[in-house]
Amino acid sequence: MADGERPVIALLTAPDEGPPPGLEQLEDRAEVRHTTTREELTDAIADAQILLVTDFRTRFVRDAWPHARKLQWVHATSAGVDALIFPEMARSSIPLTNARGIFDRAIAETVLGMVLLFAKDMRTTLTLQERREWRHRETERIQGKRALVVGAGSIGRQIARLLDGAGLWVDGVASRPRSDDADFGTVYGTADLHEQLPRADYVIIAAPLTDATRGLFDRSAFQAMDPGARLINIGRGPIVVTEELVAALHDGTIAGAALDVFEEEPLPPAHPLWDMPNVFLSHHMAGDFIGWREALIHQFIDNFERWSSGSSLRNVVDKQRGYVPPENPA
Amino acid sequence: MADGERPVIALLTAPDEGPPPGLEQLEDRAEVRHTTTREELTDAIADAQILLVTDFRTRFVRDAWPHARKLQWVHATSAGVDALIFPEMARSSIPLTNARGIFDRAIAETVLGMVLLFAKDMRTTLTLQERREWRHRETERIQGKRALVVGAGSIGRQIARLLDGAGLWVDGVASRPRSDDADFGTVYGTADLHEQLPRADYVIIAAPLTDATRGLFDRSAFQAMDPGARLINIGRGPIVVTEELVAALHDGTIAGAALDVFEEEPLPPAHPLWDMPNVFLSHHMAGDFIGWREALIHQFIDNFERWSSGSSLRNVVDKQRGYVPPENPA
Known part of the structure; x- marks a missing residue:
């Protein structure tokens, strides 16, 4: 030039x-x-x-x-x-x-909204409202519940902060385990995922799509989860094996899912996820404030x-790892 | 005896x-x-x-x-x-x-859920899900939004803490104004309510029903609110003049309402509130975890x-004021 x-x-x-x-x-x-x-x-x-x-x-x-x-x-x-x-x-x-x-905070707010939608059974409340039917129910507290955030990058970290502020106990799963993280209780290594899954009320996928995360949530992961637990995915669709998720939601292996991302987007109109009563679907918009x-x-x-001006760029992706590592200037 | x-x-x-x-x-x-x-x-x-x-x-x-x-x-x-x-x-x-x-924390969680339901437009998302329709939208952030909590007792205080933790600016309105409250930015006196209403994105009624609060939210209060603001009532129904609220929601004086309490409970099936698209109705259950x-x-x-054993009772209501004042042993 x-x-x-x-x-x-x-x-x-x-x-x-x-x-x-x-x-x-x-x-x-x-x-x-x-x-x-x-x-x-x-x-x-x-x-x-x-x-x-x-x-x-x-x-x-x-x-x-x-x-x-x-x-x-x-x-x-x-x-x-x-x-x-x-x-x-x-x-x-x-x-x-x-x-x-850019998207971190808005995504974290969306995740907190999804958690409260489940805990306060707001979908049933809206259905009753359509029927003009008054029906008092008891709902769950979120205080003291356990969240496991898979992916401890900038998005996972904001999710952890917001959920912690709302009274949940929040642990993480990431490639580098550590117990001294300011935002998480404990960050476990990816190898410990299945060991940690049974303890979580909310399992939140906030990881990038890499060779290590593709298909990470399969039948065996759902079987490790608590039957009362909900899965939230605001990361990438292919981290979840969709057919095995549909089966797990159908047979009660897990209690519910809130999904913003899918293997195929837009989600095809004929997909079984659309009309599952324990699924909340949004349209790859969790961070789009x-x-x-x-x-x-x-x-x-x-x-x-x-x-x-020849200065070093911010947010440089490590192409081997597939995301911006914390040590890169940001 | x-x-x-x-x-x-x-x-x-x-x-x-x-x-x-x-x-x-x-x-x-x-x-x-x-x-x-x-x-x-x-x-x-x-x-x-x-x-x-x-x-x-x-x-x-x-x-x-x-x-x-x-x-x-x-x-x-x-x-x-x-x-x-x-x-x-x-x-x-x-x-x-x-x-x-007993109910404070659960009510505060419900209020936070209502705020996020509005901000993230989750009701539209659920309606689209029923239609199997993918439609990307932009939604609001809650960070930096302003909440005004009317009633700074133990319930209002928990609401303030939880909303503050989620990134909102929270002021209060109570009979005793003060600027040194640990949980609120500023607590304004009831006489200043109408002056403060225009600044709030979320106006939350967490007051007891007393002579001072009955009918406090009438046409003039709604007119003082921002047209983009939402009203949340988890206090008592008669604090709001319901017909005037319906009118304000209908003509766009305010943007929405989430109501857990009503002048008449159960809310009669023929009531116009049931099918207003900008109203979320629950069934006097906000605190019932x-x-x-x-x-x-x-x-x-x-x-x-x-x-x-002849000890003094906890939570003794001041019958003139209609609630347990902070100085009573609790």
Whole structure:
């Protein structure tokens, strides 16, 4: 790139999406090429120094990758970057950054809402309201209940803080076990997951999708859980073996599930999860608070300015581990 | 009562209710006469030293009152005691105690659940689930939102603690204004209610029903609230002028309401509140956690032992103010 020339940002969004709000602030400092198809991305990536991806489900980046000749940096406006860590990308020295931090608090609030929806039996209350039927019931307290948060990254940590503040006992499961964590009671190693599952009233998946987490919640995990326990997944769909979850919910192996992510998204209309009375389904939106798009671009521009001035980028993903490790500047 | 004789406890419950679980522990120490009608109570109260009332809506106590000749103590297994403070009772020197403390935490959890139900738009999510319809939406954060808790007694205080822990800013309204309260930002006087209402995203009624609070939430209060604000009532129904609330919800003066208590309970099937899309209705159960009946009797037995040994009772209601003031032993 010649001195004074504006760098090219190849922007890939979903087909129905415009450029994210706030990106126009870079007008004078970068040339943004908005693409929504494989062909458009292949063209744009050839000239781009920066690739900005807002569609976290895309496979187009892998297809266009061989055409990237000038690329210096890839940024994803999502916390999960599993779709972007294909082998060619993982081998390259081009840094990948993500939206670590933006969604944490909103996701934690959603998880707390899901816990209270179960404990206070609010779904039954809404059903009775439709029938205009008054029926006094006793409901559960959340104080003193046990939560096990699988994934102790920035999202899992916020969940732990919020649930702890609401009176639950919160332990974690992560690749690095530790007993001195400020936000968790104890963080157990992944190998101890099945040993810890029986103790939890709420099991919360807040892990990235990696080789270590894919299919982690299968029949044997559900069988290890307490029959009164609920599973909450705000991480990634494929961490759960969906058919085995449906079976476990159907036969009472576990008591309920609140799911924001799925193996296939959108969840197909014919899927059995939709009408299970002990399942609460939301639409991959747990972290998407009003203003999230602006916040994501604010974060990208902050990193753009670091890149422009030659400073080190924030939120650099460890491509082997699949997430931003705590030691990376954030 | 002759030495060694067992005192008589007149127990008044709702017609469909048995004696509360745990009361059989007093078998050797007291004679419990279970009554469910005006006539039964009138008979039993004539011999009773203690009156134990589990039906907080009753008018039978007032009717039977002239027959009480030996009565030394009245205990209500509810937090609200408005139905028991009739003029003859208020004038008498017989102490009235209540269930202060038992319901606090469970009610606070319910309020937090109601706040999250609104913020995360979970009702729409459930409606979409019924239709098997995937629709991504943006929802509100609760962090940084403002709550105004009307009533700074033990229930209001627990609500403040839990909402504060979840990241909201919480002020209070009470008869005694103060700025040094450990659980509230500022506690304003009741005279300042209308001045504070516009600042709140969530207005939570946690006050007892007294002359000062009856009808406090009328048209003018709703007009003072922010159009995006929600009203939560877990106190007593008649603190709200229901028709004026229905109008305010209907014309958008306020955004929503979550109600656990009503002027008439059970809420009649034909009432317009049932099918308002911005209303969440529960059935006077906000504090009724699994195990609450046992906890209530445990508390009564504790006071019974104090009464038997001549110690001062806990949770003595100030009959002029209509609640247990903080200075009473609790």
